[in-house]
Amino acid sequence: MDCTVFFMASFLAPITLGLPAFIVDGRKADIYLVFNLSLITIIYLLGTILYFESKEKIVHVILVKNSILGEFYGLIVDPYSITVGLVVLSCGILFLVYSIDYLSKDNRLHPVRRGKGRFYGWMLLFMGSTLAFLHASTLIEALIFFELMSLSCWGVISYYGSARDIISANKALLYTHVGAVLGLYLASFLSLYYIGDTSLFSLSNLPAYAKTELLLLVMVASLAKSAQFPFYSWLLDAMVAPTPASAFLHGAAMIEMGVYLLGRIAQFINATSPIVLYVLVLLMVITCIICMLMYPLQVNAKRFLAYSTIGEAMIMYIGVVYALAGSSIGLKATIAYLVNHAFIKGLGFLIVGVFEYTYGTHNMRHISNLILKSKLLSMGWFTSIIGLSGAPPFSLFFGKMLILASVTSVETLLYLIPVFAMIVYSCVFFIVGISWVNRMIFSECEEENLAVVTKIPTLMKYSIISLIVFSLTSHFLFYNMISQITIYGGLTS
Amino acid sequence: MSGAVNSRILKVAFSSLTVVVLTLVSLIMYVNNIELDIHGIVLRVDSMSLPFILNIGIVGIAAIISSYEYLRLYDGKNIKLPYYFFLLLFVTSMMMIPMLRNWLVFIFFWEVMTLMSYLLVIYDYKDAKILSIGRNYFILMHVFSTSCLLLLFMMVNYFSGTYDFTYYNEFSTVLLCLGLIGFGIKAGLFPLHFWLPQVHPVAPSPISALLSGSMVKLGIYGLARLLVLLKAEIPSWFFYALTLTALINVIMAFIMYPLQKDIKRLFAWSTIDNIGWIMLLVAILTLRIEHAETIIGLYVLSHGLAKASVFILSGGMIYVYGTRNLNKVKGMVHSCKSLALLLVAAILALEGVPPFSLFLCKHDVVLNLLHVNMLLAVFMLVNWVLVFIIFLAIIHEYLFAEGKPEILRPLPRTISYTALALIIASTLAYPLLLMLIGAKP
Numbered sequence: 001m002d003c004t005v006f007f008m009a010s011f012l013a014p015i016t017l018g019l020p021a022f023i024v025d026g027r028k029a030d031i032y033l034v035f036n037l038s039l040i041t042i043i044y045l046l047g048t049i050l051y052f053e054s055k056e057k058i059v060h061v062i063l064v065k066n067s068i069l070g071e072f073y074g075l076i077v078d079p080y081s082i083t084v085g086l087v088v089l090s091c092g093i094l095f096l097v098y099s100i101d102y103l104s105k106d107n108r109l110h111p112v113r114r115g116k117g118r119f120y121g122w123m124l125l126f127m128g129s130t131l132a133f134l135h136a137s138t139l140i141e142a143l144i145f146f147e148l149m150s151l152s153c154w155g156v157i158s159y160y161g162s163a164r165d166i167i168s169a170n171k172a173l174l175y176t177h178v179g180a181v182l183g184l185y186l187a188s189f190l191s192l193y194y195i196g197d198t199s200l201f202s203l204s205n206l207p208a209y210a211k212t213e214l215l216l217l218v219m220v221a222s223l224a225k226s227a228q229f230p231f232y233s234w235l236l237d238a239m240v241a242p243t244p245a246s247a248f249l250h251g252a253a254m255i256e257m258g259v260y261l262l263g264r265i266a267q268f269i270n271a272t273s274p275i276v277l278y279v280l281v282l283l284m285v286i287t288c289i290i291c292m293l294m295y296p297l298q299v300n301a302k303r304f305l306a307y308s309t310i311g312e313a314m315i316m317y318i319g320v321v322y323a324l325a326g327s328s329i330g331l332k333a334t335i336a337y338l339v340n341h342a343f344i345k346g347l348g349f350l351i352v353g354v355f356e357y358t359y360g361t362h363n364m365r366h367i368s369n370l371i372l373k374s375k376l377l378s379m380g381w382f383t384s385i386i387g388l389s390g391a392p393p394f395s396l397f398f399g400k401m402l403i404l405a406s407v408t409s410v411e412t413l414l415y416l417i418p419v420f421a422m423i424v425y426s427c428v429f430f431i432v433g434i435s436w437v438n439r440m441i442f443s444e445c446e447e448e449n450l451a452v453v454t455k456i457p458t459l460m461k462y463s464i465i466s467l468i469v470f471s472l473t474s475h476f477l478f479y480n481m482i483s484q485i486t487i488y489g490g491l492t493s
Numbered sequence: 494m495s496g497a498v499n500s501r502i503l504k505v506a507f508s509s510l511t512v513v514v515l516t517l518v519s520l521i522m523y524v525n526n527i528e529l530d531i532h533g534i535v536l537r538v539d540s541m542s543l544p545f546i547l548n549i550g551i552v553g554i555a556a557i558i559s560s561y562e563y564l565r566l567y568d569g570k571n572i573k574l575p576y577y578f579f580l581l582l583f584v585t586s587m588m589m590i591p592m593l594r595n596w597l598v599f600i601f602f603w604e605v606m607t608l609m610s611y612l613l614v615i616y617d618y619k620d621a622k623i624l625s626i627g628r629n630y631f632i633l634m635h636v637f638s639t640s641c642l643l644l645l646f647m648m649v650n651y652f653s654g655t656y657d658f659t660y661y662n663e664f665s666t667v668l669l670c671l672g673l674i675g676f677g678i679k680a681g682l683f684p685l686h687f688w689l690p691q692v693h694p695v696a697p698s699p700i701s702a703l704l705s706g707s708m709v710k711l712g713i714y715g716l717a718r719l720l721v722l723l724k725a726e727i728p729s730w731f732f733y734a735l736t737l738t739a740l741i742n743v744i745m746a747f748i749m750y751p752l753q754k755d756i757k758r759l760f761a762w763s764t765i766d767n768i769g770w771i772m773l774l775v776a777i778l779t780l781r782i783e784h785a786e787t788i789i790g791l792y793v794l795s796h797g798l799a800k801a802s803v804f805i806l807s808g809g810m811i812y813v814y815g816t817r818n819l820n821k822v823k824g825m826v827h828s829c830k831s832l833a834l835l836l837v838a839a840i841l842a843l844e845g846v847p848p849f850s851l852f853l854c855k856h857d858v859v860l861n862l863l864h865v866n867m868l869l870a871v872f873m874l875v876n877w878v879l880v881f882i883i884f885l886a887i888i889h890e891y892l893f894a895e896g897k898p899e900i901l902r903p904l905p906r907t908i909s910y911t912a913l914a915l916i917i918a919s920t921l922a923y924p925l926l927l928m929l930i931g932a933k934p
Binding site: 371372375386389391392393397400401404405407419423424426427430431434435438442443444 | 571573574597600601602604605608615618619624625627631632635636639640643644647650651656
């Protein structure tokens, strides 16, 4: 059987079957969630196995095609999408399993008594639309699921329902929607206007000047989605979301999809336009400087991690810049960075979730002497902070080395700027991070009022353990798939 | 209590056995010229890396064994860090570094080494001062060493298209600058030496032995390896810069010796001094003088073993008297004779007195410098004698002085025997290593 059927099913299942989750609650919602998750996992893994058995490099099916819009709806399965798909799936499962214990009345910061089902419903929709977005084969299709992602993001951010939550959720929706309107709508229109088709495969037929315009437009949508300057502030307000949702948003879905989109276009468009690179590099450097200035000021663990996400997404764009400049390793580096970052960032958020659950705070100043309270917590926090700064043996290091290796076609010194920015950025993050690690894990605070031994609920504990394992091994697990990623520039289906 | 002691014996036995096996394997790899290829990671031991591996292996075993009693100092403190796990990872990653033939894997193990050294330095984390010193050390390493090395390896990859060791012909200036900073800070080269006298005293003594005896030497290894791989002509400024910084190292240590009251700080300055000596050898290496590599290896091994023995004995002093302050142990020979005599022997070994190997090494350095610059050679010779006199004065002022300091605990055998073994090894190091290296065509 064709593997595309399974991939179709893998995102149609959560989008449709996820809807009943909105009306169930409590234990039933948990069971329904587990059922849904196992269903998606089985379908997606079957599809992946069938894809790798078929030994085809890229599988492309056209489902809807007409004369006005060209290829309207299709599906692409290739290593690029499958790698990210598996990350979204594994992160999604781990974070949702974690949230079964997290959303309870024992949570000290946000006790939840009813409405668990609503959260699961939004999250399943989020996962489904993300998976669909990954395999989209046309700009219009990408746009549809891009907007659906923004919508479900709105749903999870506003979950707790206070006025501030709703304002933050509206802001997130507004920013990403404006990005989509300015970017993807216009890009689809442009593509239709010039060649009467929005298929990714036809993008290389665009005239050269149109390619530059299209890249600039898509860049706007990507930057808005991945919270880069000048669209970065929605991500900081989105911190009001429940922590497992934040983990998903930062680690595997929303932010990464912006990078994924621009990388996808770079993969197909077969163009090097210096102007795009200059604009992108300039914005990246500004983003980097903002993050470096803001790090030392943060005391809220979630905001600290949010700035880190913005900065790490900036690093992922470096690979895309080099790919657009003609490097063959650029996209591999981006995806390697994305994969490794997902697990480590997710781990950081889940640890913060435990802080909220047991200590009722995510203020880093109120947490000290973790090593006495829980070995697992201190190990996880150490792993995520040191790992995020790109130090071995944690796998983000390999992503960083690949990005350094992708600097192969430097024509002007300008292209070296992002690499320098990355190194300075990592140093600043490292300095701030290690200071917090020292303070939170090892040192004893005088105003000690927290419980001496911390009990972590079982499911939360196991998600954290598996994320620690993933953050040590993810590069080796995904290396084979990442090394198969290639640039298709000029390929016709 | 006996259960805890038993598990500690098991940990010591397991870790020291692992290190013994690793050392033997690398020795066999060297003698039989075996090249291991594990999933594309090539491991090879050549005559340049052998002394470093032997040094790390022997000092590693000594550190593990001497930790057994030394850790009792921390017994009541409820410390939750897995000491032996970190120690084993630290030693293993250090032993891997000289065997590697790929910069990517090199920096991986290099960073694991730094991370583990940080975790071991802050082992006594209940003390806020130690915690902040450890943090500053880690930050310094990340900012200077890691960043510079990442850029260095990026350049290397950019010019040669691979992270594997190959010969480089281009841009030697940039590569050398980055290498000098990135490896120099690890080695404690002026002006990046200031972390050494701060970090070494606060670490547990077996860890100081490893840091000072082995880890700083890997900075030398990296720089020497880079120089060997650079086939282009090395600019003359590099020779002058290296000689100058090495000389400043030596002079500064000479000035600082008499001011030290803390025994571990004293020996940390001695490390800075000896790094100056080795860096002069590395400077000679840039002139492509024959056998410079061999002398570096001999010096590193002899000095590493002697330095490890003095640090382990300082640990013994802390264990016996509960202090690092030399003023409080005046007349040590009257209350703990074995410790005092071992310390004297170790200090003599460290200062290059015959029959210890360091004498032959320093002699070689001076001889080689004679070919380069007469004045430099004479200066180093005078410095050698003067430093020896200073240490003789220190021995007389503190160890052999009047008085009888009070003993808190008896000197444990693990510490005295490992120190003795290291001193003996330091005596035999020169001829044995020369035989090993000479045995191969």
